[in-house]
Amino acid sequence: MLKQRIITAVLLLPLVACLLFLPNLMIFSAILVPVFGILAWEWSKLIQAGSVLRAVFIIMVLAAIGSLGYQLYSNQFFELAEIPQQWHQLYPFKLLLVALMIWVVAAVLVIVYPKGGRVLFRGPWLRALLGIAILAAAWLAIVLIRSFDIAQNYYTGSWMLLLMLFIIWGADVGAYFAGKNFGKRKLAPVVSPNKTWEGAIGGLILAVILGIVVSVALGLHFKWTQLVTFVVLMVILSVIGDLFESMLKRKAEIKDSSNILPGHGGLLDRLDSTLSVAPFYVAGVLWLKLLG
Template sequence: MLKTRVATAAAVGLPALALIAFGPNWAVLALIAAVTGLAAWEWGELTGLHAAWERAVLALLVVVPLAALGMTLAQPLHLLVLMFAVLWWLLIVLALPFYRPGDGGRGPRPKLLTVAAVLALVPSGMSLVWLHALAPWLVVYLIVLVGFADTGAYFAGKAFGRSPLAPDISPGKTREGLLGGLVAVLALSVVVAGIWGLVPMDALVFVLLSVLIALVSVVGDLFESILKRQAGAKDSGSLLPGHGGILDRVDSLIAAAPIFLAGLLWLALLPVPGPAA
């Protein structure tokens, strides 16, 4: 399984990272819109939209506003969407401790979970496109950061995992795994801050923000776990061998992207841009 995961990540992930690092913003917008649309398709299946046309409508409700936002960046509307995303994920953080498993998905799916696809996916995709327009390598860093958090948690959980992190949501996740992921991200962020030559205060802020984003990425993972638990599904799909579906791979990034961009702007690690011409 591990070999399959690595092979899939190399075959799909490396070309995507190369496009993000060196490609034009319009191409990255197209890539993110495609990935987000597939994630919305899988999201719809998990929330009870079993007819293809229903999932297609949900995908369009995500992709169309994302494309519109992505083609005209740095407007007041974009800041409003970003602020909404921060509040949305704060609400999710506050709500997670109160989640209790229901009937395993045998009853009607809550319509709110379907609507949540638009509320979560559109700001996330917009944030990635916007961040790419400002600093493409920060998008690469964010994706690698989320990967480090996930990989560190996986291996630490396998080796030391004893205490469940959220047993009602995802019994396989442990506090020890979370700590391992945070340590991996801490090491990554320190190295990257040094490579980029950040002054000590900026480096400290960058490292602390990176650790916060690692925690936020876990929130995205847990939220998708709720979707799968409600649907009685192990994976969101089977498009990526060894990984499951698209949503299984981007769930952490969905939460991390808007918080990372908002943090960079608020902490003045990136300048707040004026309206695009």
């Protein structure tokens, strides 16, 4: 299993690098659409509904993303590539605020599961609505991150996305090895029995180290205390995203969202943390820039 995971990761890294650095902002945004279509297909399995509702869900996710893309295009975002100063007051950026609130609720649901999940799992509709909002907001957040300071340096957003991925990957890899070698105390035994506090701490340490190293390498001028606080928050959010998907999979009685990535499962299994981190990452980077 570990060998398969490593081989798949090595093969995917060049594709990720090409996606981050080669296309312009509009093409990058368009390439993400089929990726999120796959994520929507995998999420549809978690809502425990018939094929018709699952198909409707996928169409609605793509329609929501298409609507966001049209709004960005209409406002000349792809030409100006600039996040408005009052972004939190404007559509479609308000969706990020909705996503922030959704993930706060998701964290509470994970903590109180299974008692608190009764409303969530009463029918497929709430899980479908959450999926539409979460996936659409994540697409928007990733596009916004790619646009960071693009007028001054075309690749700033690419490096910022890479920093986000390194934080998430560091948390994941550190948790895997620390949990496997030192894990004893269960982190969330009802939701995900294999996750441990030792693994979470190991992931946090590696993510902080990678976050600092990559930030220094990129020449980002953030105070180290602010940067460490930022990375710690992103790691906590990555764990929440992972546990939330695990909770949905446990209720749906499936191990992986799909098997398209050998050794990793589905795209959703690999990007669940990205979905939770990306909206907060946008807000966090803007916060760091304000402080800086």
